[in-house]
Amino acid sequence: MRKAALVGKQSATEKVIKDELGPMTPFHKELRQTNLQGLARRWQHTIESTTPVTERWSQFWSNHFCVAATDSTMSALVWPHEYEAIRPHALGSYKDLLRAAILHPAMLLYLDNAQSTGPQSKAGARREKGLNENLARELLELHTLGVHAGYTQQDVKQTAMLLTGWTVSQKTGDKSAFVPAMHQPGTKVVLGKTYREGPEALDVFLTDLSRHTACARFMASKLCRHFVTDDPSPVLINAVAQRFTKSDGDLVETANALFGHDLAWAPDNPPKFKRPEELVISANRMLKLPVRSIEQHLGAVLAMGQSLGRAPSPQGWPDRTEEWLSPDALLKRVQWADLFGDAYRESADPREVMRLAFAEDLSTSTAHAIERAESGAQALALALASPEFLRR
Amino acid sequence: MNSAPFDVPLSLTRRDGLRALVRAAALACAMPARLAFAAPTTSRANSQRRLVIVLLRGALDGLAAVPATGDPAWAELRGHAEAAARSQALASATAAGNAAGIAAAKASELRLDTTFALHPALTTLHRWYLQKELMVVHAVASPYRERSHFDAQQLLESGGDRPYVQTTGWLGRALQSTGQPAMALTVAMPLALRGADSASTWTPERRASNHQDLMMRVAQMYRDDVPLANALSQAMGQQDIAMGADHDRGLISLARQAGKFLSDPKGPRVAWLEAGGWDTHTQQAGRLGRLLPSLDEALAALRNALGQHWATTTVLVMTEFGRSAALNGTGGTDHGTGGVAFLAGGEVAGGRVVADWPGLARGQLLDSRDLKPTLDIRRLIGPVVQRQFVLGSSALERILPGAPDGLVDLYRT
Numbered sequence: 097m098r099k100a101a102l103v104g105k106q107s108a109t110e111k112v113i114k115d116e117l118g119p120m121t122p123f124h125k126e127l128r129q130t131n132l133q134g135l136a137r138r139w140q141h142t143i144e145s146t147t148p149v150t151e152r153w154s155q156f157w158s159n160h161f162c163v164a165a166t167d168s169t170m171s172a173l174v175w176p177h178e179y180e181a182i183r184p185h186a187l188g189s190y191k192d193l194l195r196a197a198i199l200h201p202a203m204l205l206y207l208d209n210a211q212s213t214g215p216q217s218k219a220g221a222r223r224e225k226g227l228n229e230n231l232a233r234e235l236l237e238l239h240t241l242g243v244h245a246g247y248t249q250q251d252v253k254q255t256a257m258l259l260t261g262w263t264v265s266q267k268t269g270d271k272s273a274f275v276p277a278m279h280q281p282g283t284k285v286v287l288g289k290t291y292r293e294g295p296e297a298l299d300v301f302l303t304d305l306s307r308h309t310a311c312a313r314f315m316a317s318k319l320c321r322h323f324v325t326d327d328p329s330p331v332l333i334n335a336v337a338q339r340f341t342k343s344d345g346d347l348v349e350t351a352n353a354l355f356g357h358d359l360a361w362a363p364d365n366p367p368k369f370k371r372p373e374e375l376v377i378s379a380n381r382m383l384k385l386p387v388r389s390i391e392q393h394l395g396a397v398l399a400m401g402q403s404l405g406r407a408p409s410p411q412g413w414p415d416r417t418e419e420w421l422s423p424d425a426l427l428k429r430v431q432w433a434d435l436f437g438d439a440y441r442e443s444a445d446p447r448e449v450m451r452l453a454f455a456e457d458l459s460t461s462t463a464h465a466i467e468r469a470e471s472g473a474q475a476l477a478l479a480l481a482s483p484e485f486l487r488r
Numbered sequence: 489m490n491s492a493p494f495d496v497p498l499s500l501t502r503r504d505g506l507r508a509l510v511r512a513a514a515l516a517c518a519m520p521a522r523l524a525f526a527a528p529t530t531s532r533a534n535s536q537r538r539l540v541i542v543l544l545r546g547a548l549d550g551l552a553a554v555p556a557t558g559d560p561a562w563a564e565l566r567g568h569a570e571a572a573a574r575s576q577a578l579a580s581a582t583a584a585g586n587a588a589g590i591a592a593a594k595a596s597e598l599r600l601d602t603t604f605a606l607h608p609a610l611t612t613l614h615r616w617y618l619q620k621e622l623m624v625v626h627a628v629a630s631p632y633r634e635r636s637h638f639d640a641q642q643l644l645e646s647g648g649d650r651p652y653v654q655t656t657g658w659l660g661r662a663l664q665s666t667g668q669p670a671m672a673l674t675v676a677m678p679l680a681l682r683g684a685d686s687a688s689t690w691t692p693e694r695r696a697s698n699h700q701d702l703m704m705r706v707a708q709m710y711r712d713d714v715p716l717a718n719a720l721s722q723a724m725g726q727q728d729i730a731m732g733a734d735h736d737r738g739l740i741s742l743a744r745q746a747g748k749f750l751s752d753p754k755g756p757r758v759a760w761l762e763a764g765g766w767d768t769h770t771q772q773a774g775r776l777g778r779l780l781p782s783l784d785e786a787l788a789a790l791r792n793a794l795g796q797h798w799a800t801t802t803v804l805v806m807t808e809f810g811r812s813a814a815l816n817g818t819g820g821t822d823h824g825t826g827g828v829a830f831l832a833g834g835e836v837a838g839g840r841v842v843a844d845w846p847g848l849a850r851g852q853l854l855d856s857r858d859l860k861p862t863l864d865i866r867r868l869i870g871p872v873v874q875r876q877f878v879l880g881s882s883a884l885e886r887i888l889p890g891a892p893d894g895l896v897d898l899y900r901t
């Protein structure tokens with residue numbers, strides 16, 4: 097039955113994908129297969145990792161620099177973006193990470209910079225294409241400074257001009273390239289600073305953004321929200337932001353500032369409500385279950401409201417409890433726990449793994465519920481639906 | 489913890505059983521063990537026999553299913569609850585338009601003998617009892633004397649003396665030694681059938697899961713967690729109608745399917761059914777008022793689907809333990825010890841309650857709270873296994889190691 101129930105969900109997933117992406121040609125199928133393989137690799141990595149904090153750290157940045165499978169081409173690119181752009185830099189410098197993230201073909205296509213053309217460029221002069229501000233705006237708003245950093249529409253437009261020319265190579269089809277014929281000639285002025293014409297301006301510009309106080313503060317607040325609590329203490333955010341600035345965006349230094357701070361471990365911090373993907377991954381980790389079929393998990397996570405690789409906006413998946421905790425979403429989680437508990441009832445003694453996982457933090461009501469469950473499967477379902485397991 | 493389970497005066501039933509046991513033991517000494525057991529049954533008859541085990545996970549309250557209305561302590565202990573169960577049964581039978589159910593519920597009780605009755609919802613079982621095809625076994629338990637569902641089910645299914653000593657199941661070991669095909673109508677292979685190559689599992693694509701019970705437990709677990717409790721209660725409000733309708737369909741349709749499987753000449757000879765939801769810590773009358781009719785109807789559906797094979801079928805209904813003799817503070821019962829089992833089928837020497845009744849007065853209860861178990865359920869399982877699989881005593885010792893001798897009068901012939 098487990099198979100049957102999950103297959104039911106799988107075909108629902110396929111339907112969603114089909115509705116979103118249109119009919120499946122062999123090429124589309126190949127793209128979809130690539131997507132599933134990439135996701136499976138991510139899950140395997142995460143579930144088997146002996147350094148789970150590093151995994152979570154990488155995935156935080158992957159979500160921060162979100163790309164989504166808005167069409168079949170993008171579906172094959174979302175996970176390569178994480179592996180090729182995010183992972184190599186997640187423990188390096190923020191500026192290098194930023195550069196890799198926005199110049200990866202996935203991002204250039206997702207936020208339309210691949211087509212953005214300087215109005216006065218050679219291509220623009222032929223009126224083939226024009227400026228697209230999408231990446232420019234998200235670069236300022238989502239990737240670096242935050243929405244209230246004080247930049248203007250003019251700054252956005254100038255940023256877009258500066259970004260023109262960065263596209264996906266027509267020749268190789270899968271590599272980023274700077275195409276001078278699409279680049280807007282002349283200098284650009286963003287946030288009061290003048291940048292020269294040409295590809296070199298981007299590095300200077302990204303370095304300036306990464307050193308902006310708004311960037312340090314934005315990164316620090318997002319990190320604290322993700323790793324500590326929905327509404328982290330301003331003192332903690334300041335400490336992380338200061339180290340980010342002082343270390344020139346060294347991400348290991350930043351992580352040390354965060355994880356080394358007492359306020360990150362304050363017992364009165366309300367815990368985080370796991371996203372569906374986190375929930376299922378953590379269940380696999382707790383029970384030491386390898387990923388057998390990623391499609392099964394994809395269906396389960398989708399039923400709980402997260403379509404993996406298809407975040408609804410460039411903002412990525414939200415990071416606050418109220419975005420994920422609703423009556424229907426909670427019901428779906430309990431139903432998932434029911435199915436999962438039944439399917440994997442033999443994997444472990446729920447009492448034992450919950451004691452190991454939560455030690456003295458296991459509440460008596462959860463411990464009692466598990467203890468009094470009428471079967472091993474039900475005990476596991478209760479463990480997976482418990483308040484402490486739904487949160488982290 | 490090991491209290492002596494058989495330290496009460498012998499009832500007539502038990503004395504008869506022992507006398508028969510002695511006779512059987514004498515026979516066994518007089519001839520080779522294998523012959524002693526194989527002789528009465530030909531292998532042909534054996535291959536025609538069917539065995540169905542129904543495990544009620546969560547611990548059925550034996551005193552609700554089979555009230556001891558004739559016990560002097562009954563009225564004070566459960567009289568009120570029994571009346572509530574009857575009015576509940578009448579209400580649900582009326583709602584369902586079930587004429588037989590209404591009539592049964594209106595009748596004073598489904599009397600079995602001077603001491604025992606059946607829960608008003610168990611009308612099919614009562615009919616079988618009158619036809620002498622149902623044996624009710626009371627104050628029965630596995631050797632387990634603590635109160636964890638997991639451990640108790642592990643022991644009941646593994647067939648050992650203590651939990652976790654045996655890692656395969658008693659039914660699995662029996663199947664493996666004979667090669668009879670078996671089918672568990674479950675998702676995962678139950679422990680009881682593990683160890684057999686010939687055991688398989690099957691469920692329909694859409695399983696009616698025991699959501700209501702799980703939801704109640706989840707709600708209880710969330711009670712101190714305001715955001716989760718609120719969200720869940722809203723969700724359940726929306727789901728009530730949708731879920732209530734299908735609540736009891738699972739076991740009935742699986743039982744019918746089991747009967748179909750067993751009727752197929754190429755199908756299994758042994759079927760395993762199980763149902764959860766019996767852990768009635770709260771509002772027991774209402775919950776059993778829904779669950780017991782479903783069990784009763786499931787057994788009727790099983791028999792109906794078995795057709796002519798009913799004549800050579802044995803059905804054993806069991807649960808991991810009984811429940812506290814008195815009701816708790818939330819209209820339910822907590823984990824207990826002694827409970828009931830049912831044995832039904834065309835060859836079963838039914839129409840009687842097999843019980844070495846320990847009594848319900850406070851001093852007669854185990855730990856002053858539970859019905860004291862006076863019969864080891866392995867004394868029931870042993871003869872059922874021997875009947876189905878035609879096994880000698882040494883084979884039986886491997887299947888139920890350390891088990892006491894079986895009751896010898898379970899079958900008519």
